[in-house]
Amino acid sequence: MAVPVLTKPFWQARLPGLAVAALVAVTAQFLSEHYGAPAMLMAILLGIALHFLSEEGKTVVGIEFAAKGVLRLGVGLLGVRISLEMFLGLGAETLALVLGALVATICFGLLAARGFGQSRAFGFLTGGAVAICGASAAMAIAAVLPRHDKSERDLVFTVVGVTVLSTMAMIVYPILAGRLGLDAQATGIFFGGTIHDVAQVVGAGFSVSEETGEFATLVKLIRVTALAPVVLIAALLIRAQGAGTGPRPPLVPGFVLAFLALAALNSLGLIPAPVIEFANGVSRWALLTAIAAVGMKTSIPGLLKVGGPAISLLVVETVFLALLVLGGGQVIALF
Template sequence: MTDAPARTAPDRMGHAKSLIPGLLIVTVIALASSFVAEHYGAPAMLLALLFGIAMNFLSEDPRSRPGIEFGAKTVLRIGVALLGVRISADVLGSLGWAVVALVVVATALTIGFGFAVSRLFGFKNRFAFLSAGAVAICGASAAMAIAAILPKDDRSDERLIFTVVGVTVLSTLAMVIYPVLTGGFGWDDRQAGMFIGATVHDVAQVVGAGYSISDEAGVTATLVKLLRVLMLAPVVVIAGLVIRARNVEPDPEGGRPPLVPTFVAGFVGLAVLNSLGLLPSFVVAPASAASGWALLAAIAAVGLRTVPQQILNVGPKAVGILAAETVFLAVFIGLGLTFAA
């Protein structure tokens, strides 16, 4: 098979110009979501998703479609890669290896639990992995990273949209309920922070729940949450290897999925550099902020590509599996902290 001819400079310029209308729409939605979230306390990811769905007719316009597609794919991968700057060696050192082991085991078991019960809820492996990975790791960000490597079909966006909505709603409920539970269990602030960081899905809700207890609980919860974010790389790499071995989704030119997705390699590389102290603060801070904006823009783009009726097609069983995975994770972490005390 002959290689496709390389793009000339005018071709590249024309392609870049074709992305502008769609990217402007995605950017406006991300800005609006952030503004509303800051002023009214709603989850920015959920707002971006809902605003995008409400304006999904724009994705039918041939002028905006290329930029929206670019936002849902390439911008997503950039956002996940930049998440690596939030990881440092201090995360592991300050928590201790017992907590690290608990989080690693909880991640693996929650994903395994998702696969085990998926058939009971009427789902196959794709939604099982997507939902359980989002619950086990870091909510909407993990869902988008996992969706980026899963074999695509006509329900891929539908599964992603519902997972993002589901984990965001469950995370918001947990932000309110879990601080009360930790007080009822008689845990100290550090244990409460560990529980919240290891069980609440999204970073913003982890911070909100942790600091609602105390500063110590807030700091601990944030560190544990970053440890869960770190689990994103090995989980995606292992899943990518399995998909590649099965050759489920050859690319359009007859190849196979890459051994390690480029965005995962970027995530790991940035995490290693930051852990070694090789990334100065004037790089880390803007890169971390850029990651958040990229993921917000990406989920807005996914929303723009989604027909509202698609969400309803997932059905109540999808709510059941997300809730079951969430309860499993909370019970496992709670038992781990209780017996470790």
């Protein structure tokens, strides 16, 4: 049996929409490099402006493919960033704090969602995005959540929300760390353990010092490592709960397997540095293209219906994580 993705009709149907999404991604990257705006935020806002392309015409199929297939490619390739050496570079106390805060934030999101009038799935989506790695985590989690008529709207809201909050944190947290008198290591733990997106962690860390930047980046990548296990566990639970309600999702999503396999190969030193650099670049462009496509599938009226309670939930989750990591960092400093 021929592999569908290798057939000419497959690509002919998807190429127009995929090309448009890629063009939006290139434009977003240009704006980011020249005006300092977050590329993910630019991609999704530009995509929303082109919503009509996802409703009818030759681009519909390709946009759908970019929002799902290209997304999975980008998340899977994130595994090349991860290695066992990263874990060994942190002390046991710091590792426990970072992972403990991550799990606590996700659980908090699940519990707090009801109090803000949101579903547990929405609480998991926002809590996971805040706890792990912002927009990338939101897209990976959304890929395994049960689909409904508000799926794209919820994802776009979460991506925009965590990107804006992450940018604000990049500005505010260095000031807060200075006021609290945190040393380089404590500041790195604070930034890496709380700021949502990797780029903003790097920006905040190196704005303080090189030592802080390196430590913050390392802590942040430990959080990224948790992406695959969290998505895997969620997929297994959703699959078990969805028995008998229609088509069941795969036991283990393919992009999660790819993430874990690449992380294992990188830990063994089997991936050459040029390949890692290339895979990182492909992953970034794939995620940027995917989020542009997700933006195209979202209407502004629908996005405005998210409401104040959803915004409040995202902010409260962010504050919860920040207080948890700050408090835990102070405890570690005492011993």
